[in-house]
Amino acid sequence: MISIPGATFALALLQTGPPLAQLGGTRDDSLLLLMLGIGLLLLSLLVQGLTRLVHPDREIDANPDQAAAPSEYPAIELVSIAMNEQTEKPRMAATRSLLSVDVEDYFQTEAFSSVAPRDTWESYSLRVVDNTKRLLDLFDAYDAKATFFVLGWVADRAPQIVREISARGHELACHSYWHRTIYSLTPDVFRQDTRDAVKAIEDAAGVRVSGYRAPTWSITRKSLWAINVLAEEGFEYDSSVYPVHHDLYGIPGAMTAPYVWKTGHRDLVEIPPATFSVGNMTFPAAGGGYLRIFPLSYSRMAIDQLAQRSQLPVVYLHPWEIDPEQPRLNGPWKSRLRQYWGLDSFELKLTRLLASYRFVPFRQQWRDVVQTGPEIPFTMPGVVVAS
Numbered sequence: 296m297i298s299i300p301g302a303t304f305a306l307a308l309l310q311t312g313p314p315l316a317q318l319g320g321t322r323d324d325s326l327l328l329l330m331l332g333i334g335l336l337l338l339s340l341l342v343q344g345l346t347r348l349v350h351p352d353r354e355i356d357a358n359p360d361q362a363a364a365p366s367e368y369p370a371i372e373l374v375s376i377a378m379n380e381q382t383e384k385p386r387m388a389a390t391r392s393l394l395s396v397d398v399e400d401y402f403q404t405e406a407f408s409s410v411a412p413r414d415t416w417e418s419y420s421l422r423v424v425d426n427t428k429r430l431l432d433l434f435d436a437y438d439a440k441a442t443f444f445v446l447g448w449v450a451d452r453a454p455q456i457v458r459e460i461s462a463r464g465h466e467l468a469c470h471s472y473w474h475r476t477i478y479s480l481t482p483d484v485f486r487q488d489t490r491d492a493v494k495a496i497e498d499a500a501g502v503r504v505s506g507y508r509a510p511t512w513s514i515t516r517k518s519l520w521a522i523n524v525l526a527e528e529g530f531e532y533d534s535s536v537y538p539v540h541h542d543l544y545g546i547p548g549a550m551t552a553p554y555v556w557k558t559g560h561r562d563l564v565e566i567p568p569a570t571f572s573v574g575n576m577t578f579p580a581a582g583g584g585y586l587r588i589f590p591l592s593y594s595r596m597a598i599d600q601l602a603q604r605s606q607l608p609v610v611y612l613h614p615w616e617i618d619p620e621q622p623r624l625n626g627p628w629k630s631r632l633r634q635y636w637g638l639d640s641f642e643l644k645l646t647r648l649l650a651s652y653r654f655v656p657f658r659q660q661w662r663d664v665v666q667t668g669p670e671i672p673f674t675m676p677g678v679v680v681a682s
């Protein structure tokens with residue numbers, strides 16, 4: 296079952312390369328390309344297999360597709376990936392990518408949530424402040440600006456770093472207060488968690504927060520009601536819906552380009568994380584574990600493909616990912632694999648991305664998604680209709 300999409304993946308990538316004749320190709324080149332194809336086939340197996348490693352020690356208790364939204368919220372109909380093709384043409388290639396950082400510490404990840412429960416967080420010494428400062432210095436060196444989705448818990452304990460993020464020209468946004476999956480919460484608890492986080496961030500920095508990213512990409516079909524809550528709470532954009540297959544998150548078939556939720560209350564722009572597409576298959580890319588574990592060339596392919604399609608490439612990372620010295624937690628082997636694999640090379644990969652692409656924060660782009668017309672290179676007229 297895996298071999299067919301894997302072969303398609305490899306074949307499609309080979310076909311995107313320049314013809315051998317143009318390169319003055321030789322038999323050695325052919326051999327090289329054949330080896331590359333085999334390598335990509337193996338890579339596709341890795342992509343399909345390893346994406347299921349993320350947050351392996353937790354399981355969703357029900358099929359998200361079958362879960363009903365709370366009755367007080369109208370059902371939201373998702374626009375299909377086919378809308379990707381309905382943008383007016385010709386489209387300009389995107390020249391900028393979005394850079395995002397989910398500001399949380401190494402003991403707050405979902406992978407170790409059973410090892411480091413929330414009532415023990417106070418016992419850990421914070422490394423997120425120093426790691427975030429290192430990121431700020433790195434971004435300055437490459438004139439990159441980012442959106443920092445900050446955990447409210449961190450903002451309350453380290454308001455100085457929140458102020459510094461803002462003072463150094465980056466955008467502040469919300470990553471919840473307690474880093475709980477949204478589909479594990481009721482709408483009321485989610486609303487309160489969000490308000491607590493926004494208050495902590497805004498009190499720390501004195502700026503308004505208008506963007507949201509769910510912990511563990513946990514806005515799924517099961518928790519789509521959260522879109523309504525975010526709109527009601529005054530958010531302008533969200534970056535939580537991962538349009539991929541995954542056992543813990545994602546909405547397969549959702550658009551890979553930015554789109555607009557029509558909630559009936561107010562519009563909310565959705566800006567998905569970067570993906571790599573082959574035919575109808577969509578793979579996660581260019582962020583977090585996908586950036587750490589897979590070769591950098593894979594993330595580059597994803598960013599380039601999205602840019603060529605005038606979609607907004609979104610790269611994401613965490614401060615603990617540039618910290619190979621972080622204390623090792625003794626969780627399940629899959630959790631350790633997920634969090635510790637690739638830490639040593641992550642900063643080098645990030646540096647190479649920063650040197651290769653121009654990165655801006657979400658606040659510079661989300662308004663463009665609302666508008667339509669060929670003069671807006673990133674615009675996707677995807678509309679989601681509330682029933």
Ligand SMILES: [Zn+2]
Nearest residue numbers: 397399510511
């Ligand atoms: Zn997170």
